[in-house]
Amino acid sequence: MRIAQFTPPGSTAEIEEGHVLMPKFDANGLLTAVAIDAGTKDVLMVAHMNAEALERTLTTGQAWYWSRSRGSLWLKGETSGQIQTIKEIRVDCDQDCLLLTVEVGSDGGCCHTGRRQCFYRRVEGLSDDGIVQLATI
Amino acid sequence: MRIAQFTPPGSTAEIEEGHVLMPKFDANGLLTAVAIDAGTKDVLMVAHMNAEALERTLTTGQAWYWSRSRGSLWLKGETSGQIQTIKEIRVDCDQDCLLLTVEVGSDGGCCHTGRRQCFYRRVEGLSDDGIVQLATI
Numbered sequence: 468m469r470i471a472q473f474t475p476p477g478s479t480a481e482i483e484e485g486h487v488l489m490p491k492f493d494a495n496g497l498l499t500a501v502a503i504d505a506g507t508k509d510v511l512m513v514a515h516m517n518a519e520a521l522e523r524t525l526t527t528g529q530a531w532y533w534s535r536s537r538g539s540l541w542l543k544g545e546t547s548g549q550i551q552t553i554k555e556i557r558v559d560c561d562q563d564c565l566l567l568t569v570e571v572g573s574d575g576g577c578c579h580t581g582r583r584q585c586f587y588r589r590v591e592g593l594s595d596d597g598i599v600q601l602a603t604i
Numbered sequence: 605m606r607i608a609q610f611t612p613p614g615s616t617a618e619i620e621e622g623h624v625l626m627p628k629f630d631a632n633g634l635l636t637a638v639a640i641d642a643g644t645k646d647v648l649m650v651a652h653m654n655a656e657a658l659e660r661t662l663t664t665g666q667a668w669y670w671s672r673s674r675g676s677l678w679l680k681g682e683t684s685g686q687i688q689t690i691k692e693i694r695v696d697c698d699q700d701c702l703l704l705t706v707e708v709g710s711d712g713g714c715c716h717t718g719r720r721q722c723f724y725r726r727v728e729g730l731s732d733d734g735i736v737q738l739a740t741i
Contacts, residue, residue, distance in 0.1 A: 472734075473736070474735060474736070483717055484717070485738070486725070486728075486737055486738045486739065486740070487735055487736070487737065487738065488727060488735075488736035488737070488738055499636055499650055501638055501647060501650060503647065508645040508646075509645075510638060510640065510647070510703050512696070513636055513638060513696065513701045525727070525730065525736065526730075555726055555727075556726060556727040557723040557724075557725060557726045557727070557741075558723070558725055558726075558727070558738065559649070559650065559722040559723050560715050560716065560717050560719075560722045560724075564650045564722075566647050566723045578697050579697065580620055580621070580697050582697075585696040585697045585701075586694035586695070586696050586703045587694075587697075588623070588694060588695055589692055589693060589694045589695075590625060590662070590692075590693040590694070590695070591623075593662065593663075597609075598611060598624055598625075599610070599611070599624070599625035599662065600623055600624065600625070601622070601623045601624065601625055601695065602623065603623070604694075
């Protein structure tokens with residue numbers, strides 16, 4: 468099925484309590500998308516979707532994003548094999564953010580640096596000169 | 605401690621593999637922040653931080669955000685009592701997104717609609733006319 472056009476945002480009640488997806492794309496035409504692992508619930512990555520990426524995600528069952536750095540649609544895992552198969556999509560209260568529960572193909576990785584998730588460093592502390600230090604997990 | 609200025613982004617290697625926080629604020633001066641519950645790992649909300657919100661979060665141990673709709677700094681829970689106490693902060697590979705692990709005060713709620721998390725609806729399916737249907741969880 469092709470979704471010609473998503474339903475535009477309605478009233479606050481329709482957006483927050485309704486049962487129709489009314490994605491609130493930002494000024495650049497993007498939603499934020501958070502992908503979590505279906506097994507572990509780990510947050511794997513945060514990326515963006517434009518209308519076409521969302522449509523492809525909904526119709527194919529695989530996560531498509533919009534690459535802001537490359538300025539192009541991006542089937543996650545097309546090159547690496549780390550395809551994200553959609554198990555569930557949730558939308559937040561104001562419908563500008565999606566939460567994707569995914570199963571990752573191939574070796575289960577996600578990050579282009581080779582890690583399983585993009586969040587592989589934690590804030591460790593502040594040094595005396597105000598630098599915020601990170602530790603690799 | 606006051607962090608006068610965050611370290612500006614360096615080389616790709618420094619950003620991706622380094623141990624210094626170099627937040628990559630967007631054109632509006634914002635980072636994306638995902639808050640998850642320390643106990644359940646549920647994704648509670650996605651919001652934004654400017655430099656001052658990040659500084660206050662780091663120095664107070666409570667989540668501060670930048671409200672895009674109100675155009676102001678926002679101590680989450682200041683009115684509701686649903687203060688988010690920071691247990692861990694992680695940063696992603698390109699340092700434009702933070703993952704906050706939080707303990708929520710008061711009744712443990714998060715969403716302004718009264719729910720425990722902002723992601724209380726899932727995509728249920730596509731109707732014949734291309735409308736994307738949601739179900740409340």
